[in-house]
Amino acid sequence: MMLRVLLLLALFPFFAVSAPLPLPDQGPALRIQGSNTIGAGLVPALVRGLMEQQGLQGVHSEPAESANEQRVIGTTREGKTVRVEVAAHGSSTGFAALKNHSADLAASSRPIKDSERLALAPLGDLKSPGAEHVIAIDGLAIILNPRNPLNSLNTEQLAQIFNGEISTWETLGGSGAAIHLYARDDQSGTYDTFKELVLNRRGKPLATSARRFESSEALSDAVSQDPQGIGFIGLPYVRQAKAVAIVDGDSQPMPALNSLIATEDYPLSRRLYFYLPPATRNPWAKALVDFAQSDQGQAIVAANGFVAQHVQAIGVAPRASMPEAYQAIARSAQRLTVNFRFEEGSASLDNKARQDVQRVVAYLESHDKLHKQVTLVGFGDAKNDPQRAALLSKLRAMAVRRELVKSGVVLRDIRGFGAQMPVAANTEDEGRIKNRRVEVWVY
Structure with missing residues (x-):
C-alpha cells in the first residue's frame, strides 16, 4: 500500500x-x-x-x-x-x-x-x-456545416447573425441560402456565455427564429446535417461540424486551438x-x-475533450506585427500555456491565478528553471492613456513576480508592453479584461 x-x-x-x-x-x-x-x-x-x-x-x-x-x-x-x-x-x-x-x-x-x-x-x-x-478551460466553438466555405467570422458578424440582422450566407461571402440558427436553451451556461461574450456586448437579443437545444450533442449534430446551419457549442461537442476561426477587435483570426484556449487568448474561451x-x-x-x-x-x-490546466511550454513564431522586443523573446524562449489576468485597475490575482501560480512553480521545479530562466511579459488595455497602460502592464507582471518569488523563483526579466498586441476588442469590459494579462516565458 x-x-x-x-x-x-x-x-x-x-x-x-x-x-x-x-x-x-x-x-x-x-x-x-x-x-x-x-x-x-x-x-x-x-x-x-x-x-x-x-x-x-x-x-x-x-x-x-x-x-x-x-x-x-x-x-x-x-x-x-x-x-x-x-x-x-x-x-x-x-x-x-x-x-x-x-x-x-x-x-x-x-x-x-x-x-x-x-x-x-x-x-x-x-x-x-x-x-x-x-x-x-473550454472554448465556445462557432460551428457550421462542413460544406460551408467560410473559415472565419468576427464577433460583430456573430452578433448580427444570431440577432437575425444578417440573414443570408451571401451577405458573408458564402452561398445565398438563408441562415439557420441553432442555440442552447435559456438554462444553459453555454448560452449565457455566448450572450455575454457576443450578444450583450452589441446590445442584441437572440433571434426568436433560433432553434433551441438542451443537449449539446443534439445541437452539434443538427448543424452538421444542415448546409445552412450555424450554432455555438462547447469545444468537446464540435463532433462532425466545422469550427471557424474567430476575430475580436484588432486580434488575429484565432482558431479554437488548445494552446489558445489554455491561455484564454481565444476570444470565446x-x-x-x-x-x-x-x-x-x-x-x-x-x-x-x-x-x-x-x-x-x-x-x-x-x-473528455476539454483543455486541462497542465502547464506546458510552446513555441511561438515571431510575426512582423509583434513589437521587436517581443519577437526577440519569442526567438529564444518558449511561452507557458497559462495567463494571469486582472480586473479593472487591479493587480490582485483571482482564484484561478492563485492555483496557476502553484502549477507554474511545479513546472519550473520539474524542469530545473527556478533560477533566472523566466521572463514575465505584461500587457494592458489602451483606454485613453497609453502611458498608464504601459505602467499597469509592468505592475501586473510584478504582482505575479511577488507570488513566484515566495516559492523561490528568481526572475530573469520583467517586461511591460502596454496596450500592444491585443487579443480582444478594447471597446467592452470583457475584451479589456482579456487584454490585461501577464504571460510567462521560459528559457
Whole structure:
C-alpha cells in the first residue's frame, strides 16, 4: 500500500491521497446539478475517477429516470452500494439546486452571477477561494456545416447573425441560402456565455427564429446535417461540424486551438467551474473538487475533450506585427500555456491565478528553471492613456513576480508592453479584461 501511495505522489504531484471517505447510511453520497456542458460527460468521468481512487469496485454510470440525468455507482469490498447523482440541465439550475438544498455541488460553465451570489449568501461567499474552483478551460466553438466555405467570422458578424440582422450566407461571402440558427436553451451556461461574450456586448437579443437545444450533442449534430446551419457549442461537442476561426477587435483570426484556449487568448474561451458552498459539510463534495484539480483529474479533463490546466511550454513564431522586443523573446524562449489576468485597475490575482501560480512553480521545479530562466511579459488595455497602460502592464507582471518569488523563483526579466498586441476588442469590459494579462516565458 505504501508503495502505491508513493507511486501516485510521483505521478501526480498535485494529487493528495486522502483517507477513505465516509459512506452515507442511505441516499446518494453526493448530488451534483448544473451545466449540461460539464455534466453530460466530464462530471460523471471525474466521479468515476474519484470512486476508483477510493477503492470502489464495478464503478459505472447508468441513466436516471429523467433525460440528462445519470447515476454513478460503485460497490465497496463489503458489498455496500455507493451512488452519486448528476443532473445536467444548465448552469442556472445548479445554483437554484444549492439554494433549495437539492444539490451539494454546482457545476457551471460560467461565473456565478451577482444575483445568485447574493441569493446564496446564507451558504457562504460563493466567490471565495474555497468556494469557486476552475476545473477546466473550454472554448465556445462557432460551428457550421462542413460544406460551408467560410473559415472565419468576427464577433460583430456573430452578433448580427444570431440577432437575425444578417440573414443570408451571401451577405458573408458564402452561398445565398438563408441562415439557420441553432442555440442552447435559456438554462444553459453555454448560452449565457455566448450572450455575454457576443450578444450583450452589441446590445442584441437572440433571434426568436433560433432553434433551441438542451443537449449539446443534439445541437452539434443538427448543424452538421444542415448546409445552412450555424450554432455555438462547447469545444468537446464540435463532433462532425466545422469550427471557424474567430476575430475580436484588432486580434488575429484565432482558431479554437488548445494552446489558445489554455491561455484564454481565444476570444470565446471560458472557464468551467465547480461551486462548493462554504457551509457544505459533505466530504464527497470537497473530495471531488480536490480530485478535479489534481493531475489525475486534469488528465480526465483532457480525455473528455476539454483543455486541462497542465502547464506546458510552446513555441511561438515571431510575426512582423509583434513589437521587436517581443519577437526577440519569442526567438529564444518558449511561452507557458497559462495567463494571469486582472480586473479593472487591479493587480490582485483571482482564484484561478492563485492555483496557476502553484502549477507554474511545479513546472519550473520539474524542469530545473527556478533560477533566472523566466521572463514575465505584461500587457494592458489602451483606454485613453497609453502611458498608464504601459505602467499597469509592468505592475501586473510584478504582482505575479511577488507570488513566484515566495516559492523561490528568481526572475530573469520583467517586461511591460502596454496596450500592444491585443487579443480582444478594447471597446467592452470583457475584451479589456482579456487584454490585461501577464504571460510567462521560459528559457
